[in-house]
Amino acid sequence: MNSTNTDIKIFGSGRLPFANAPRKLVGALSNRDENEVNSVNDALSEAIVEARNVSKWYGGFQALKEINLTVRRGERVVICGPSGSGKSTLIRCFNRLEAHQSGDIAVTGIRLHNKMRNVAEVRKNVGMVCQHFNLFPHMTVLMNCMAAPMWIKGVPEAKARKLALKFLERVRIPEQANKYPIQLSGGQQQRVAIARSLCMEPAVMLFDEPTSALDPEMVAEVLETMTSLAREGMTMVCVTHEMGFARSVADRVIFMDAGQIVEEGAPGDFFTHPQHERTKLFSSQILSH
Numbered sequence: 001m002n003s004t005n006t007d008i009k010i011f012g013s014g015r016l017p018f019a020n021a022p023r024k025l026v027g028a029l030s031n032r033d034e035n036e037v038n039s040v041n042d043a044l045s046e047a048i049v050e051a052r053n054v055s056k057w058y059g060g061f062q063a064l065k066e067i068n069l070t071v072r073r074g075e076r077v078v079i080c081g082p083s084g085s086g087k088s089t090l091i092r093c094f095n096r097l098e099a100h101q102s103g104d105i106a107v108t109g110i111r112l113h114n115k116m117r118n119v120a121e122v123r124k125n126v127g128m129v130c131q132h133f134n135l136f137p138h139m140t141v142l143m144n145c146m147a148a149p150m151w152i153k154g155v156p157e158a159k160a161r162k163l164a165l166k167f168l169e170r171v172r173i174p175e176q177a178n179k180y181p182i183q184l185s186g187g188q189q190q191r192v193a194i195a196r197s198l199c200m201e202p203a204v205m206l207f208d209e210p211t212s213a214l215d216p217e218m219v220a221e222v223l224e225t226m227t228s229l230a231r232e233g234m235t236m237v238c239v240t241h242e243m244g245f246a247r248s249v250a251d252r253v254i255f256m257d258a259g260q261i262v263e264e265g266a267p268g269d270f271f272t273h274p275q276h277e278r279t280k281l282f283s284s285q286i287l288s289h
């Protein structure tokens with residue numbers, strides 16, 4: 001396995017992953033092997049995702065403008081805002097599905113940048129659940145969950161099966177293990193997608209509007225699954241319009257508009273005393289539905 005040492009960067013001052021690290025420990029990282037580096041990162045780093053002055057353009061259009069965001073271990077962050085404001089683009093940058101062009105992003109202490117050799121290393125630590133479940137249609141639910149640990153992490157089959165069953169149990173559909181995705185409802189398929197991500201035992205789960213393609217009666221079961229994950233301490237960044245979920249689960253709500261973070265706060269403050277005019281408008285529109 002390639003070493004990720006060259007992809008680990010110590011940012012300067014501020015709230016970045018190694019901000020509180022003793023200098024001599026940080027300096028010692030370059031000669032360590034990957035496992036050691038990861039465990040040192042865990043010990044030193046509170047920040048799981050760190051974005052500083054991140055900008056992204058699609059051609060001439062600037063989709064992200066100087067974004068600064070830190071997500072700490074165990075934190076539940078909800079990102080909301082009008083369609084086209086850059087929410088998806090931002091979280092897709094966190095696992096390099098999109099590349100930012102300026103600023104810095106580090107995930108679990110590993111810096112994402114253009115010359116990065118080891119995007120797969122970062123993706124092992126970042127689970128992502130999207131609007132569309134993207135399950136492999138020709139594989140059973142169980143195999144869908146076993147595939148990534150076996151193929152990407154080299155987990156032996158018996159252990160991968162155990163993991164898959166554990167997480168199918170956790171999303172409360174172990175009885176569906178031997179079915180194919182097409183035999184499941186949308187809500188069940190989304191829960192399989194969540195279980196599949198959990199099987200990689202990621203440091204952070206990214207949710208990109210996970211309920212927006214679901215029939216209304218299936219939204220609750222997926223939100224319930226996400227809520228239970230949050231209660232168990234999973235670090236989560238969720239793009240969602242489900243404000244009930246945001247109120248009950250989020251530590252912090254972030255409001256984006258036109259590629260910028262306009263406002264952020266604890267859900268209580270955010271919903272009852274929005275500061276910015278655009279946030280007030282958005283809150284009044286979304287909460288009146």
Ligand code: ADP
Nearest residue numbers: 058061063081082083084085086087088089090
């Ligand atoms: P949101 O998730 O808030 O709805 P997105 O992050 O999907 O917003 O999109 C932000 C902006 O970037 C939108 O104006 C969108 O049209 C544009 N955009 C997103 N993806 C692409 C792309 N692949 N190519 C060009 N423009 C894009």
